[in-house]
Amino acid sequence: MADKQTTVSAMADEITSGMTLGIGGWGSRRKPMALVRELLHRDVTDLTLVSYGGPDVGLLVDAGKVAKVICGFVTLDSIALDPLWRAARQAGTVELTEVDEGLFYLGLQAAAWRVPFLPARAGLGSAVQSETPAFKTVANPYVDGPFADPEDAGAELFAMPALRLDVAAIHVNVADTAGSAMVLGPDAHFDDLFLGAATRRFVTAEQVVPAGTLADHGPLERAMIHRLLTDKVAETPGGAHFTANPPDAQRDEAFQKHYAASAKDPETWAAFKERFLAGDEAAYQSAVETWRSEQ
């Protein structure tokens, strides 16, 4: 059995300019932030981000790493809008393909199932369609015969294209060395589909344990990321900070507030970056620790 352990830094090495990067989690919940922070230091550019967006999107866009974002929102949950995202959008510095949250799910599912699209009602008549002319509709083929539903005889449906990813990264509570992984918080969100939609699949974890021992750490039903979905795992405690990753950590609301407040003004944002984001992950964690002791 292959040992899939590696480092966050080695994962970042594989993410190169122009790639489409899928980031798991949801809003300010269970984001692979250690990898995001590592990418801030790399000279990678022109990424396309595919994300149920949170601070991952705000930070990478602000750092000039991103050409395009595919999402339905970028939120910090307890704060409606990531201020870095707001600023970039209002400056027109990032291209946005906006999709309905459910269409986003179908796009990942289509890629994971290797079909070109999945149909939906969602999107029809909305700006999702009008703002992105590349999106197509498909005619319901069941106009007669035993499977036809007369109510939908003339229906055109939204054809959500497969969101194929070059790389996907997720963050979990526990992974094993063979690449299985367990989400112990309330929701694994769409992380299995991000992995399924990607060519190269990375899992970062609070803790990496010997292969086959995940069941010692929680109910087996929580180990919904099996090793057929993953290529590499890396241990990075606190790697989701400041986003929520229960039971290891609740969202660090105080720090998130500090992030959001700092990001609203160029001067305070420069100071925030200098203090927290200039060094490596260990430096970040230690700077946060110091900041917390000052509060």
Add this chain to the structure above:
Amino acid sequence: MSDVTRADICTIACAEAWRGDGEVMASPFGSVPALGARLAKSTFAPDLVLTDGEAALVHGIPTLATKSAELVRESYVPYKTIFAIVWSGRRHIMMMASQVDQFGNQNIAAIGDHAKPKAQLVGVRGAPGNSVNHATSYWVPDHNPRSFVASVDVVCGVGNDRAAAAGPGASRFHDLRRVVSNLGVFDFATPDGSMRIASVHPGVSLDEVAAATSFALAGIDTDVPVTREPTETEAGLLNLLDPKGLREREVSA
């Protein structure tokens, strides 16, 4: 009942949106709709289903002050399974709207040009899918000519005109119910699916409503009913379910 506030009236108007819905998921956005859904469930719509906002359906009727740890969760619905509910139609959402137009198109994504907006808002979120799959209502706490607009800048929730134009794929389950604002209640019971004033809140004049609306409201020149006040039982429940008075902070009277 002289101590009835505008926020109380708005809450009743929101609660009324769910009357007769039966066993569906009620998804309220904003304190007033959240309180309205709880009031409806406490009284005339007992089968409504509420969520914990995370990954579960909740048992009973929590108040707006109930802490997450105190909720009784009755079943597990992680985010992915919400779409099975959305697309099945067993849901009535009340979203907020930064802009809503004459045919009930709603905008929560951006003000101005989508490519470089004057103001970035929360994004389309689930509004496109919600509005063409299940009952949809809106709550606008600040009714003014910039929120009730002739035409929205970015169509998130789909209105009657655009649903019809997109054909049965969009219109079959499209079910736009009502818009509640701090000035009145509005529905779409018109031949062309345009917005009509259904009732005006006590103390609000029709001139005020017309002046705050950037398009011609159907029915504004008729004998418009007044939005009902809470019953004595409901007034008691409002205070019980919203002990901190969150509803008052959301409504500009």
